[in-house]
Structure formats: C-alpha cells, structure tokens
Amino acid sequence: MRDFTADEDRLWRTLMRLNGALPRLLDDDLRGSGLTLSEFAILLVLSEAEDGELWMSGLASAAGLSPSRTTRVVADLERRGFAEKLRSRFDARSAVTRVTKPGRDAVRKAYPIQVDRAREVLFDHLDSAQVRDAADTLEPFLRRVRELSRPS
Template sequence: MSDEEPLTDHEERLWRALLRVTVALPRSLDDDLLRSTGLTLTEYVVLMNLSEAENRELRMTDLASATALSASRITRVVDALQNRGQVVKRRYEGDARGNVATLTPEGLRRVQDAYPVHLASARKRVVDLLDGRSVAAMARQFEAVADKLD
C-alpha cells in the first residue's frame, strides 16, 4: 500500500482529464497541421524552434532539448527536413562531435505558412475553451510543472 495521500475528487478529475489531453491533443494538432500543410506537429515544432533561434540555427542537442525529442528522433526529423530543403545540418565548428541544424529560406517559408493553421488549431482545441480569466494563472502553473519535468 502506498504512503501517498489519495487524490481528492477534484484532483482525480484534473489528473484524468490531463491524461486524456496529453494523449488526444498532440494527435489532433498533428492531424490539423498535416491535413492543411503537409507538416507533422513534430516537424512544425522543430522548424518553429529554429525560426526563433539566433541565426536560425541550433546545435542538435539543444534542438532535441527544446523539442523534448530524443537524440535519435531529432536526427530522423532533421534528416527528413533536410531532404526536403527546409533545414541544413552541418558539423558544429566548436565541437567536431556535434552537429548544427540551420533553417533554410524554404523552411522559414514553410513554418510561416503553417503558423496560422497551428494558431487556429491551438485556439479551437484549447485556448478558446478556457476561462480567459484563468489563463495567466494556468500558464504559470503548467510552466512550473514543465520546469520540473525538464
């Protein structure tokens, strides 16, 4: 038997809803993007992070961390994006063991074109369903949870 205190009814409802959201939301966002833009959610997040980075480039280890992907998964995604001319991967000059991913003009165009679709999906599937007065507090709380998971 666990020494942990059982969840209250409200905590249990929150926990179960959160589990449902963590499974269903990425799938729905991915479907919306893929259907409208041809990009997967993972590809969009990689391109978005590169578009926001200094010089539109990141070391692969930093990109993996920013996207919460494993080293092998980020390599596969970046290789696929490179094959489509959206990213260039090269050796990192400061460390011969590492690589850097750089967003190409084509990749920037793709992420800019996909942004309105992703924004509409985020609004429709989450933001517009929330009480606007609680969004700032929820953001702080989920950031605290995310920080502990990182």
C-alpha cells in the same frame, strides 16, 4: 504510496488524455500544410533560435522530442530542403542543424493552423484572467517536469 484524491485523479487523468489527444489533433491539422507536428516543432524552434541553428541535443530538448526521433525528423527535413546539418563553428566534431529559407516558409504557412486550433480548443473559451491563471498554474509544473527529465 499515497493514493490520489478524487480531484487529483481527475486532473492527472485529464492531463494524460490531453497529452495523447492534442498532439494527434495538431498533427492532423498540420498535415494540410505538408508538415507533421514533429517537423513543425523542430522548424519552429530552429526559426526562433539565434542564427536559425541549434546543436542536435538542444534541438531535441527544445522541441520536446527524443534524440533519436529528432535525428530521424531532421534527416527528413534535410531531404526536403527545410533544414541542413552543418559542422559546428565551435567544435568540428559536432553538428548543428540550421533552418533554411524553405523551412522558414513552411513554418510561416503552418503557424496560423496551430494558432487557429489553439483558439478553437482553448482560448475562445477563456477570458484573459483565466488564460493568465492557467499559465501561472501550468508553468511551474512544466519546469518541474523538465527538472526531472534532465539526465543525472
């Protein structure tokens, strides 16, 4: 094991703290719209998907949730009329989840809430070059995390 340098330790700890604090902050904000952060993530991904639908495994991955968590959240969204599970047109044994009109409406209502929080937390404190540099720095890190997260 090669230990962290002081700067590496500072960056890693900061990322871990952000990973814990930011979702809680966003979840608290979004509850005012009637959605949890997990519900918002799933509905947003579905709203942006072709035909507004995805297979459950793709939905879980795109929303950044575990398959079991995705199943529970989708069941809650179904009960509230925001999503529906359907048999796949391509494989009758598989199910896809589709966003409904009320689900799209819920995303439209919640979206400005997370934009406002992102501006307050991040964008209002950076100029456009810093935003671009931060994205350029974090995108390869995200790609690597996703590579390492794929099942073997």
